[in-house]
Amino acid sequence: MNAKADGFRTDRARVTGLGSAKTGVGHWWSQRITSIALVPLTILFVFPFAQSLGGDFASVRATYANPFHAIVAILFIGTTFLHVQQGLQVVIEDYVHDKALRTGALLANTLLCWAFGLSGVFAVAKIAFTA
């Protein structure tokens, strides 16, 4: 690339974002944030969920009608699917080398995670408001 075709941009400006890390540590850091949030949320979510699985309809709904359990479930589901999106993105970037396939997989990953995450939040909210 010569200076004529690229105007007055510096060498640094031309290569920024072209490395494998693209935008730097933003993705890495936000994955740590969801990880740390999931430490207390997992402990709070798993036990009432494990006790509810296989329970009868009325008592399951009574559990998640409790604001504490409902809020924990909503935060856990939302944070989990953010974390899943971040994790699967790295896995796709590592193993899917075909550019079209990779772009499609990354797109599907993001859309599915938002769809499942928000559906889960809706489901818990509906139980909490109608039980």
Place this chain on the structure above:
Amino acid sequence: MADVNRKNRPLSPFMIGPIYRPQITSVMSIIHRVTGCGLAFGAMLGVWWFLAAASGPEYFAFVDGLLTSWIGGLLMIGMLAALWYHFCNGIRHLVWDAGYGFELDAVNKSGVATLVATGVLTLITLIAAFF
């Protein structure tokens, strides 16, 4: 360009098997990724269960029955063990991110501690769920 063989370079995960001898560090790293991918599927099943509980008693009985059948129950127990493994090993990763525990001896010890904690937490959750 220094790397004249750019097109034919081996791509990840080429080291597994012929080049890299399995050790607790590498095997646990691979299991972290495998459990992460499996748990993404488990999280979708969990959302399905919450949507069923938000829908009505018949549909809830169908989904809850599937997830607590022989095969479904085994899958859920597997998911539980995978969740506690990913949880414990994730904390191990966060400690590394903070800059601690990188000595080979410490890495091996924290690996064994992670496996023991996974077993204990899985057992405690199963006891809480069934009794």
